[in-house]
Amino acid sequence: MNSNTYTDAYENSEVVHKPTFIDGHSVDIPILKILQQDGSVYNGAELPQIDEKLATKVYKTLAFHRVLDERMVAAQRQGRLSFYMTALGEEATTVGGAAALESQDMIMAQYREQGALMFRGFPLDQFMNQMFSNEKDLGKGRQMPIHYGSKALNYMTISSPLGTQIPQAAGYAYGQRLQGKNAVTICYFGEGAASEGDFHAGLNMAAVHGAPVIFFCRNNGYAISTPSQEQFNGNGIASRGVGYGIKTLRIDGNDILAVMKAVQWAREYTLAENSPVIIEAMSYRLGAHSTSDDPSGYRTREEEAKWQANDPILRMKNWLLAQSWWDEAQDSALFEQLRDDVLAAVKVAEKIAKPELRELVTDVYDDVPQHIEKQYEELVSHIKQYPDAYPVTSGRLK
Amino acid sequence: MAQMNLLQAINNALDIAMAENDSTLCFGEDVGFFGGVFRATSGLQDKYGKERCFNTPLTEQGIIGFANGLAAQGSRPIAEIQFADYIFPAFDQIVNESAKFRYRSGNEFNVGKLTIRTPYGGGIAGGLYHSQSPEAYFTQTPGLKVVVPRNPYQAKGLLLAAIRDDNPVIFFEPKRLYRASTGEVPEEDYQLPIGKADVVQTGSDITLLAWGAQMEIMEKASEMAANAGISCEVIDLRSLLPWDVETIANSVSKTGRLIISHEAPITGGFAGEIATTIQKECFLNLESPIERVCGLDTPYPLAQEKEYVADHLKVFEAIKRSVNF
8 A cells, every 4th residue: 555654764865964953844735726806717728627507506505505694694683593604705615615526525623614514405495494493304403503513414403512524434434445435435524623633533544545535624823812823833634644644736726627627636646546645725714703793893905805806605695706607697587596495495494393202212323322312301300390391292192 | 161360261263264265364462473472372473473463553443444454344353452541552453443433334345344442441551641431431432342341251252253243342351361361162163142141140229230341249249248147249241332121220229239340430431321321220229329430530549559450348348328228
């Protein structure tokens, strides 16, 4: 699998006779850019595989993402929803990633990658059911909003602890390889999560064991309020890929064509070589970390304005207009329709009942063991004694 | 039947599990060619290849993270943590990931095919970091099963059950007994039930309850008690999560007395959980307070190991206190 890097380091290094430092910046890391903000393509840029049909699907997904995020923040402000996380400004990293993969590829995300799930066709009402923790939620109302997951769409359910999906993605991909699945795993995480031990563990495991996994870092400049310069001192996250012996690529994360090109290319490589790839996408979190924080306390309007001007969705729209695959009338109609759809879906989902009490104790194990069964029975009789104190579940107890 | 020590019984169980299913994998630090520092995985790489039995880098969180991913994908990973003392870098992967995978996804995904094997416990002059018994940290985590065998026969049957169980199982192996404990073990495939205690010896005056290597101590104390005219019922709990309340409660209802012993420190140890449950279940049958004979609330020592451990003499004294209460 690997050449003997230990012997290489001793026998094949350039010999020097006085101490000489190298640092992360000794490695030049180019950044891949294909599409300019005005919608024109850089001279000589290699386009990803994309036709009109795929391009309009990608754009419609981006638009849906933007509308859903805006509407759900508003719903949270109105007190209809407990919590929300937008991906404003970073939509291209996830929608473009999913668009470059095959449906059998597993997506293991952090929490700001709903765009990938949207591209895979997760229906609007399922997004809503999850956010409103109602009884139709695939996750049975157990996790905070935006912790989506779908077995059918190969989108691993989100978990809040940061970075845990990184070594898991290595294992998942290794299993795909051993079973000859002709599939890869993409693993999304932020530059903040890359400080977790699991990042280093996961990259090293994937590199040593030859797992066909694409590590995709969304370097969006902030981990809640902590800017990336207080998160690490090296040459971004990409420089670490080099250290682990992983093929490494840095791209403009607001450039949907660069994202698609990079992921298509990485997929081909990782599948053929059984070796991981890491992509560092430079982007910017235009929104707050979540509805629980306000970025005006830790960054400037000027900085935000600079990145507003790099809007990845507008950039793609400009490209579509230049291809004559899209026009302004279609655009207005699309956004208007999406806003109506989302509002209507909120109204439906918030009225659907919460899961029945029984779901409190299922899925801890494959079957409900005796001790939990006993606790459940005790809880049921307690609720029956004080039904008014537990109105969500008491009325539906048999 | 063949004569096996505990390591050979484990190796034999792993061999059976790997032979029956191509997607069963064994990995961990030094697990591959070397067969593990205790040799539990000896010969498996030779037999099943480097893709299915392999060394990993020194990263416990990486090992369990990798195993979680494999299990979610549909493979059957058997991950080894070289010493239970070193399981803590993987604590997050076990407690927040393995244990909650099924629940948090509404059963869209699960890691039920995961088994974690790890040698635990003292008695090998291992000091602070090669002697700990961290089982209680995991019994507080719904979603896990926690199993501890006491001898080769139990080890093989329980390990095969753990590997095939559709829930993540942590299998603590009493390393002091790896070579010291030998016995007759069927060469064929068999399983022992998880969640069921095993009454090793029936008796009428007092119930002695333990698991793993501590069972040997209980049996020794029980012999001393027998010489003093006290009849002990000795029970191996075998599975701590879930645990067999019924068997213990039935026994204590009969004897009226209970001593629980574990190697781990007494405070926050699993004996506290058992004592609380049993005093509720058997309150009117109890003749004396439930006693715990455990490790001291100190780190595991080296030079004073003999003094520190919950040995048969300490258990014997507790038996006398209980009977004479």
